[in-house]
Amino acid sequence: MKVPPDIRETLTALMAEYAMAIDDNRLEDWVELFEEACDYKVVTRENVEQNLPNVLMWCDNKNMLRDRVESYRHVNLYNLHYDRHVLGPLHFTGNDGPLLRFDVSYSLFQTELEGASRLFSAGKYRVEALVDGAAARLKSVTVVADTGLVPSLLATPI
């Protein structure tokens, strides 16, 4: 699918901010990249390939995303670590007016406090984003994780 360079650039910047906001532990900024009526889901390729609907995480609106982040900040306890996302190029699959659909491969490394890094998750994002001039927002992100065997636990978002 052919996409004008300025739109590709806008959406590439959106995904770069998506990754960097998580990696810099700016989860509140990450939430702000989404539309109010949005959907964020983490599923595994194992389930998707069998048409099974199970999720690892599912927020079907922005308030649920806010609740997740607030719970991480104040309530949940999890492995202390740094995240590092490495994203591939955007692969556009379709559009519906200003709504563009694209897939992006990711790998996510986790580094523990004493410095050891490991590959935590590999997979792809299936994204729907709304573009309005130079601004763009996320309508839905489905993380399809190849890594179905979650190492330790999944706390901070992918």
Added chain:
Amino acid sequence: MNAEIHWPRNDYSRVPFRLHHDEALYALEMERIFRGPAWSYLCLEAEVPSPGDFRTTWVGDTPVVVSRAKDGTIHAFVNRCSHRGATIVRELRGNAERHVCLYHRWCYSTAGELTGLPFRKGLKGEGGMPDDFDMKAVSPRKLKVESCAGMLFGTFRPDKAEPLEKYLGEFGTGIIRRFLNRPIRVLGYSRQLIAGNWKLYAENLRDTYHASLLHEFFVTYGVDRATQKGGVKMDERHRHNMNHAYAATDTHEDAKAAYADTAARLDRMQLRDKKLLSFTNEFSDGMNLAAPTLFPNALLIQINNSLATRQIRPKGVGAHEVFQTVFGYADDDEAMTRHRLISVNLVGPAGFVSMEDGEAIEVVQKATRSAGDASAVVEMGGRGPVRDLTHRVTETPIRGFWSYWAELMGMEPEGAIR
């Protein structure tokens, strides 16, 4: 390595940390428990509904195929070719008329019997297997399979095992029937690899004490508090147990008094989207939280309307996989299925009230590696005999677990409680 254990006390109120790190003991556990007379959870009948359906699973560290034969009977056999030991079935699941090992194409029936092999008679009178080669004699080792309400269990030692009904007891069969009270629909799976000995997970599930302390989400948002009505129940042998709680049986004020540290948060924090915690009472007992654990490797779990089985898969002495099968009922409408999936946010590897377990187990494994002869202290809820309790400030079922573990391992202390 010396596999003898020194139990500091005969009521298992001290548990040597070495039991989570000793390679020789791990090998013995695989032999005496998982390939011994215990009944291990395999999978659900609903996952192999039709003749030819199969699914691969694990019993301890042994790879196993569960398969429904043409006549509808369910079989389980070791997933290892009789010839040279290759994995026979490499897919996770599927449907097949027979199973063929990729290496030399040895062929197995859906009941797990060796039925043929290429060039058995040789070629042009040369080569081939000896005339008296007995295929039946070398077929893969089989497990005896039994179903309780659609939950499949297997044992490698039917000669020594109790009948399944007796093994589970009224306690176990009753609770399985509660969960599997009508046809189910599998909604999918999740997997988690925890860097800790499998018994740390078994202990975690028998410890109601930790639930509302480690999992602060429970208390903060009122899903489960020690102040709610509930308790722990065990089977007569104290090898299985169930932590449970009844919805809405405490007050906000009770909780604030009990959890002084988090009291401030109880007033301040509110979910913006409360549907995460909405609960439709669907069981006649009114429980919103039930977590029965069946020795050695099974768990059924209900947190509000999320339902699942979990299977513990030991992966060496220092790690285990938690394999979770999330289900609903065949008669759920679309809205109920969606509600169950939203509730899955609470459980599993990313669950608001379960993610901490992975971390707690890993930090125990890490810190106890160098603990030498030291032991864990297990006295919450009392010492001495193991009994059911109608309160939730206890870890007594942990002692029940160890007493049966020690019996199967042949390592009970003198005067051991059971």
